[in-house]
Amino acid sequence: MDTTLPNPISQKIDELWSEEIDFLQEISRFPSISGKEKALQTYLADYLNAELGLTVERFIPDSKEIADHPGFSPPEWGYEESDVVIAKQPGPKNSIGNSLIFQGHADVVSPEPLSLWSSDPWVPVFRDGKLYGRGVADMKAGVSAMIFAYKAILNAGYKPGADFMLQSVVDEERTGNGALAALDKGYTADGALIPEPFGLKAAKAQVGSLWFRISMNTAVKDKNINQVVNVVERSQVIISALQEYEKLMNERPKPDAFKHMPHPVDVNIGTFHAGDFASNVPVKAVMEGRVGLYPGQSINKVKKELREWVSKAADEDPWLSKQPPEITFFGFHAEGVEMNDRTPFFKTLDDAHETVIQQPAERSVLTSTTDARFFNLYYDIPATCYGPDGGNFHEIDEWVDLNSVKQVTKVYAEFLAQWCGLVPQES
Ligand SMILES: [Zn+2]
Structure with a gap:
């Protein structure tokens, strides 16, 4: 792979940084509590299509269609206000790399009790290099990072050398049925990264x-x-x-x-x-x-x-x-899952991390569940979570460290460049 590519892309990420922060603030204002993701999903679908030129497909998860799947979780609610957004960029005719999914979830958990927050959870505020608000870490910062990684690649004059998708799924916090329904519909790839906020460490197991x-x-x-x-x-x-x-x-x-x-x-x-x-x-x-x-x-x-x-x-x-x-x-x-972290997929992520962060790659072991399980357990697709640093997920005064968001944006761009390969946009 051409190692001269990351520099202009890294520069683009620096140039786009204030726009990325604005975007993160904008999407953090949507009160997209599980079951009410639609307004945010509409915003993201429009952005991915109009701003990034991606082909966008939307669908509402159908519980009946996935009810027999071993990964299914029975909801006691409908998905009328919870459509999944899939944005696609097909690779060139002769793909030079592996296909890839960057996937985030649009839903967040309730901010109650509101009275305990230092400020309105739906009006994200900056303090000491951190952004505070419900969902800023879990996982709107990650969603911003994955989108701006792709945007920086476009702005640098490149596109992925293989099929690429940006996905925004729903109901991750109660079932994971959004991600499951997307896989079940055939939205698959050779690898998937989910920018959950576990401090720039790739997850190798989760409960x-x-x-x-x-x-x-x-x-x-x-x-x-x-x-x-x-x-x-x-x-x-x-x-x-x-x-x-x-x-x-x-x-x-x-x-x-x-x-x-x-x-x-x-x-x-x-x-x-x-x-x-x-x-x-x-x-x-x-x-x-x-x-x-x-x-x-x-x-x-x-x-x-x-x-x-x-x-x-x-x-x-x-x-x-x-x-x-x-x-x-x-x-x-x-179900819980242990990822095989000695695969080319993890190696590529470790390389991307080391290139950008200049520190050895580390692993995380999660005491919570994430959508990464579906890819690994039922589809034999290597997938893990790697995202920014934050705290108070699901709690009062949730925050994300902004510097880590920029780092994750760069690692995602680097990963995309290495995994899919890059080709000039005109080709
Ligand atoms: Zn999450």
Whole structure:
């Protein structure tokens, strides 16, 4: 590969930098919470087509079409406001390299509770080289970086030497069905990069995630019992059981990638609803949560284990045993994955990182799930996450480090140049 290319492209990224920051701010103003991505997707589709000359296709994920896929997660919501955007640049007739996907997700999680933010989460603000706002790190900065990497290549007078796609997918934060639907429709390539904000380190493994819902009811009809039982108080039995299960999961032998971590898998209770009046005794409660899985762990086995664990705890309780809690599963049914990081794909990424950052490439091991799993597990496409540095993802005062965004933009341009090859635009 012609190593004289990166310099003009790197220069273009510097020249485009203030435009890239404006773009990042612009897309961060869209409150694109999962299920409400459409306005942002329209903005991105128009930009990719009008500004970058890409052929843009849009589609709404159809749960029925992917329901039998092993990577499918059952949603309890529709995708009417969640269309996937695919922007394509076909390679020249005689491609000189590998085809490539840069993929980001448009959705973000809720910024609640709003009152705890230092400033409006939908009005991104700069402080000390960082940009603050909901979704700026996860992952609008990455989306900006991947788009401007491509834009810089165009502005330098080149285009990819192989088929290339920029994709903006949806519902990554609850299911991953946007990315899955795109693969299922045939939007594939020889490799894919996802700029999730894990600090300029390529992910070599990630846990899976399974969502559960536990419904409890202590309204027991029993002639011999003259007492109303408070379901919130009894729910402690189930909460303790879940905490014990989490402990057990983390004490078990860990896959190699996770061995250095004391606590790689979380069992988290994310919502709890009970009661509607301060002076009443609540008898119905529903809690929802998430359990982490190691790569190779079967989702069905974890479901079975969780069911057994919860019913054992309920059996030992005089009240919950009368009407055992019901456990169901929805949303994330994501398997964990370990990537093979000794492939030409990773080698190219490491080279691009070393060229731009002038530091040895590092790896990350993720205790959350990402869309990279679909490519690796079900399509045999090498894929990983590599993105900027940030913090407070899904939390109050989310931020992204701006210098790292520029670095990622350059690494993505370099990666594209190396992986796809570049040809002059006129050809
Ligand atoms: Zn993300």
